[in-house]
Amino acid sequence: xxxxxxxxxxxxxxxxxxxxxxxxxxxxxxxxxxxxxxxxxxxxxxxxxxxxxxxxxxxxxxxxxxxxxxxxxxxxxxxxxxxxxxxxxxxxxxxxxxxxxxxxxxxxxxxxxxxxxxxxxxxxxxxxxxxxxxxxxxxxxxxxxxxxxxxxxxxxxxxxxxxxxxxxxxxxxxxxxxxxxxxxxxxxxxxxxxxxxxxxxxxxxxxxxxxxxxxxxxxxxxxxxxxxxxxxxxxxxxxxxxxxxxxxxxxxxxxxxxxxxxxxxxxxxxxxxxxxxxxxxxxxxxxxxxxxxxxxxxxxxxxxxxxxxxxxxxxxxxxxxxxxxxxxxxxxxxxxxxxxxxxxxxxxxxxxxxxxxxxxx
Amino acid sequence: xxxxxxxxxxxxxxxxxxxxxxxxxxxxxxxxxxxxxxxxxxxxxxxxxxxxxxxxxxxxxxxxxxxxxxxxxxxxxxxxxxxxxxxxxxxxxxxxxxxxxxxxxxxxxxxxxxxxxxxxxxxxxxxxxxxxxxxxxxxxxxxxxxxxxxxxxxxxxxxxxxxxxxxxxxxxxxxxxxxxxxxxxxxxxxxxxxxxxxxxxxxxxxxxxxxxxxxxxxxxxxxxxxxxxxxxxxxxxxxxxxxxxxxxxxxxxxxxxxxxxxxxxxxxxxxxxxxxxxxxxxxxxxxxxxxxxxxxxxxxxxxxxxxxxxxxxxxxxxxxxxxxxxxxxxxxxxxxxxxxxxxxxxxxxxxxxxxxxxxxx
Numbered sequence: 001x002x003x004x005x006x007x008x009x010x011x012x013x014x015x016x017x018x019x020x021x022x023x024x025x026x027x028x029x030x031x032x033x034x035x036x037x038x039x040x041x042x043x044x045x046x047x048x049x050x051x052x053x054x055x056x057x058x059x060x061x062x063x064x065x066x067x068x069x070x071x072x073x074x075x076x077x078x079x080x081x082x083x084x085x086x087x088x089x090x091x092x093x094x095x096x097x098x099x100x101x102x103x104x105x106x107x108x109x110x111x112x113x114x115x116x117x118x119x120x121x122x123x124x125x126x127x128x129x130x131x132x133x134x135x136x137x138x139x140x141x142x143x144x145x146x147x148x149x150x151x152x153x154x155x156x157x158x159x160x161x162x163x164x165x166x167x168x169x170x171x172x173x174x175x176x177x178x179x180x181x182x183x184x185x186x187x188x189x190x191x192x193x194x195x196x197x198x199x200x201x202x203x204x205x206x207x208x209x210x211x212x213x214x215x216x217x218x219x220x221x222x223x224x225x226x227x228x229x230x231x232x233x234x235x236x237x238x239x240x241x242x243x244x245x246x247x248x249x250x251x252x253x254x255x256x257x258x259x260x261x262x263x264x265x266x267x268x269x270x271x272x273x274x275x276x277x278x279x280x281x282x283x284x285x286x287x288x289x290x291x292x293x294x295x296x297x298x299x300x301x302x303x304x305x306x307x308x309x310x311x312x313x314x315x316x317x318x319x320x321x322x323x324x325x326x327x328x329x330x331x332x333x334x335x336x337x338x339x340x341x342x343x344x345x346x347x348x349x350x351x352x353x354x355x356x357x358x359x360x361x
Numbered sequence: 362x363x364x365x366x367x368x369x370x371x372x373x374x375x376x377x378x379x380x381x382x383x384x385x386x387x388x389x390x391x392x393x394x395x396x397x398x399x400x401x402x403x404x405x406x407x408x409x410x411x412x413x414x415x416x417x418x419x420x421x422x423x424x425x426x427x428x429x430x431x432x433x434x435x436x437x438x439x440x441x442x443x444x445x446x447x448x449x450x451x452x453x454x455x456x457x458x459x460x461x462x463x464x465x466x467x468x469x470x471x472x473x474x475x476x477x478x479x480x481x482x483x484x485x486x487x488x489x490x491x492x493x494x495x496x497x498x499x500x501x502x503x504x505x506x507x508x509x510x511x512x513x514x515x516x517x518x519x520x521x522x523x524x525x526x527x528x529x530x531x532x533x534x535x536x537x538x539x540x541x542x543x544x545x546x547x548x549x550x551x552x553x554x555x556x557x558x559x560x561x562x563x564x565x566x567x568x569x570x571x572x573x574x575x576x577x578x579x580x581x582x583x584x585x586x587x588x589x590x591x592x593x594x595x596x597x598x599x600x601x602x603x604x605x606x607x608x609x610x611x612x613x614x615x616x617x618x619x620x621x622x623x624x625x626x627x628x629x630x631x632x633x634x635x636x637x638x639x640x641x642x643x644x645x646x647x648x649x650x651x652x653x654x655x656x657x658x659x660x661x662x663x664x665x666x667x668x669x670x671x672x673x674x675x676x677x678x679x680x681x682x683x684x685x686x687x688x689x690x691x692x693x694x695x696x697x698x699x700x701x702x703x704x705x706x707x708x709x710x711x712x713x714x715x716x717x718x719x720x721x722x
Contacts, residue, residue, distance in 0.1 A: 026421070026510025033420060054417040059523050060390060064504050067428050067560025068567065104567040139510060143425050149387025149434075149500060149525060151563050151597050153571060162420050164510060184552060189586040191547030193565045199428025200561015204554045206429065206465040206514050225550040226587045236512050 001109035004047050006034075006116055008123070011051035020129040023167030025304065026137060030124040034116040034140075034161035038106055044159070047116055049123060052162065060147035062154040069199040070099035071141035073303045074260075076121050076163075076356065078128040079344030084121060084356035086138075087342045089114060091260045096140060099196040104153035105142055113140065117161055118356045125356070129165045133174075135342070137166040137304070169304040174335055176311025176327055177218035177300075179234055181283060182208045183316075187232065187255075189225035194232075194255035201257075202236065209235065219300070221283075221313065224255065229282045237300030237308060238262035241286065242330055244294040251278040261301040265334055267350060274330075283315055290320045297328030307335040362470035365408050367395075367477050369484070372412035381490040384528035386665065387498060391485040395477040395501075395522035399467055405520070408477050410484060413523065421508035423515040430560040431460035432502035434664045435621075437482050437524075437717065439489040440705030445482060445717035447499075448703045450475060452621045457501060460557040465514035466503055474501065474520070479717045481522055486717070490526045494535075496703070498527040498665070530665040535696055537672025537688055538579035538661075540595055542644060543569045544677075548593065548616075550586035555593075555616035562618075563597065570596065580661070582644075582674065585616065590643045598661030598669060599623035602647065603691055605655040612639040622662040626695055628711060635691075644676055651681045658689030668696040 011031045018028050029052050036047040063069050072092040077085045093110045100107055117138060121128075128136040140161045144154030168174070185208035188194025193201055205220075212220045219235030231250050233239060238259040240249045247269050252258055269276045289295045298310040309332075311325035322328075340346030341353060372392045379389050390413050397408040424430050433453040438446045454471045461468055478499060482489075489497040501522045505515030529535070546569040549555025554562055566581075573581045580596030592611050594600060599620040601610045608630050613619055630637045650656045659671040670693075672686035683689075701707030702714060 027508075029421060029508070052420070054419055056415040056417050058415055059394060059413070059521050060387070060500075060525075063560070064424065064430060064502060065432055065500070065560060065563070066567075067430060067562075067564035069425060069428060069564070071426055102568060103564055104571050137510070139421075139426070141425060147388075147390070149498070150530075151566065151570070153567050160420050164421075169511075186550055186552030189547055189550040189553070191545060191586060191589075192550070192553075193561070198561070198564060199424070199426060200554070200559070200564050201428075202426070202512050203428035203430070203464055203559060203561050205512065206427075207463060209512070210465050210514060225552060228552075 001107070003109060003111040003115060004045070006119055007048040008119070009048065009050045010123070017127060018165060020131040020134050020165070023129060023134055023165055025166045025169050026164050028164055030127040030163040030165070032120055032123050034120045036116065036159045038157040040155045044106070044108055044112070047112055049120055055158070057145060058147035060149060062144040062146050062148055065149060066144070066151055067200050068103050068105060068144035068154055069142065070096060070103055070105060071139060071197055071199070072096050074138045075135040075303060075342065076128055076138060077135050077343045078130050081344065083344055084125050084128065085342065085344050086354045086356060088260055088264070088352050089117060089354060091263070092140070095197065095258065095260070099198055100142065102193060102196040103198055105144070105157060108159060113159070120161055120163065121356050124163055127163060127165050133168045135166060137164045139164065174307070174309065174327060176309040176325055178216065178312040179219050179221050179310050179314070180212045180215060180217040181313060181315040182212070182220040182222055183228070184208070186225035187222040190254035192255060195257060197257065205236065217314065223283060229284065231281050231283055231286065232256050234300040234310070237302035237305060239298065239300050240265065241295060242297035242328065243289045247274050247276045248281055249276070249278055250281055253280070259301055261303055261306060261338070264338060264352065265301050268334060268337060287315060287318065287320070295320065295322060297330050298322050299328065299331040306338055307331050362468070364470060364472040364476060367480055368409040369480070370409065370411045371484070378488060379526060381492040381495050381526070384490060384495055384526055386527045386530050387525050389525055391488040391524040391526070393481060393484050395481045397473070397477065397520045399518040401516045405467065405469055405473070408473055410481055416519070418506060419508035421510060423505040423507050423509055426510060427505070427512055428561050429464050429466060429505035429515055430503065431457060431464055431466060432500060432558055432560070433457050435499045436496040436664060436703065437489055437499060438496050438704045439491050442705065444705055445486050445489065446703065446705050447715045447717060449621055449625070449713050450478060450715055452624070453501070456558065456619065456621070460559055461503065463554055463557040464559055466505070466518060469520060478522055481524065482717050485524055488524060488526050494529045496527060498525045500525065535668065535670065535688060537670040537686055539577065539673040540580050540582050540671050540675070541573045541576060541578040542674060542676040543573070543581040543583055544589070545569070547586035548583040551615035553616060556618060558618065566597065578675065584644060590645065592642050592644055592647065593617050595661040595671070598663035598666060600659065600661050601626065602656060603658035603689065604650045608635050608637045609642055610637070610639055611642055614641070620662055622664055622667060622699070625699060625713065626662050629695060629698060648676060648679065648681070656681065656683060658691050659683050660689065660692040667699055668692050
């Protein structure tokens, strides 16, 4: 695949930008979007930036019926020096192609997508908010568009990138959340689509989430779909525990999403000298550690929330209050370090950040 | 919920109708469609028939990202006497609401949907093909439309019904298909969304299907996601076996779709005096029956294909040729009876068919 030239059609009007102290997550979108089409005859073609606008689709478009759809999420930050920084965008594009593979969607050229993403952000860079906890959320996604009701991979697709200035994912910000261990519903199982970032995984998660919220919890902790005992993810984040001075996270097992924040957290913790263990961990084992006073911290990791400390876990009749319901030392240090690197305030010794301004329009 | 009045806006132009001997499945759509919107403030509202047309959606519409989407499939037939007949439509609408429940989509009023469906078919009745093996396929579906990137149930939806004159689902028609037993990928697991007719289940199935087709098979036979040994479904159909004079089909277990054709087949077979057993059946048990010469027939059941005889099953290195690769007696009798009832050519002793013309515009 070769990198393609991106055409640009600028919007003649500009939307009003939101007040950054009132930003929610994912409700406001910028002036432009990136779009690229796929057909069997032409492959991925016609990459362009256009004004943000509705897309017109046939009601028989396959995405509505058979859900062939993948997405990514990443963030852009404006540094104090006015640089526009992206955090590990190549990892996102690499994972997009892994998801494409599982969903029978044709591979995209990573360079074209990265350039599209950079160009779009450069055009809409005035939308990047700077207040504490805010950023410009970037959502690349691919949907199947062929109007056909047979169950088969679509022969037509659209890739879009949209941008949203966002505040904290949780209204609570970095404050600890309460999580319920899910015993009825299952998110994913090995052999399914759990490792892909595809729409159906999220649709499957809503019911458990709805029940948990009605009981006063922010998210659910998913157990594996086979034995219903091994810890997988929390909501749409990966999960980490500090147990007896070691950091433990579920090993990638074919049903857990391979989070990019998860990967960054493991790198950072090891650099800081912690022992990080990726392994199968059962809920019973976690509870035993809690009972022994060895469960010192728990937190989720993901692009949207970055680090989300867990103050309380409910499992059956047990309420596990972790670190007195407070944000733990490691969660706080990780949050500050990762967001610091993302914003260019902390030295990036891993070459994780990429500057957008370095490319020309 | 009360039934709502459906407004009608007729198309000013009419599309050319296809030649019925060249019909494929799900590629051509009629002149009109039904559409109804949902908002939190107004509930389901504004049901209407409009010319078939593209729908305009915000790129952030939740269905593209989090896959909240359910659908149904049923068929209309034109009887020799000119009556428009529907086959068990209330069962489809009931199942639509069951799927809605699993996907956190608000319940629809069954009477409004049935009336919308009947009105739409009445308007487009000239599109119902009459050649052998053809019918008018009806696709009601609901998609989430709120422009929001948070993982939560959408606050806005659209329900649409579109119609497609169709030929046989398989190019082979009622001829036997070759099926591969799937050992790597999993369609669904108890606690997941396998019992709901939702887009993600179909997206998850494509990869296995693609691999199977590349090896010369039409479909895959899904095994359970937990023990990877119990038979679940074939492609997007339920499955039946005739073993030693008994008819065996996998019991509904929380991951199998409760097919309406499956239900009709069980009724018919029992009326004909067959012993029909719904139970857990392992692939080893099936193979043992085959080795003992007791596996007499195998067939899939579903709305699209009605009955799809299985001529060969591949499991590991074993090729199970069933009934000499020919359509079995029971599969043939079921196909002829069900399509006969659907077309009004055979006495319907179960009150399964509903006549569309009996309602007024």
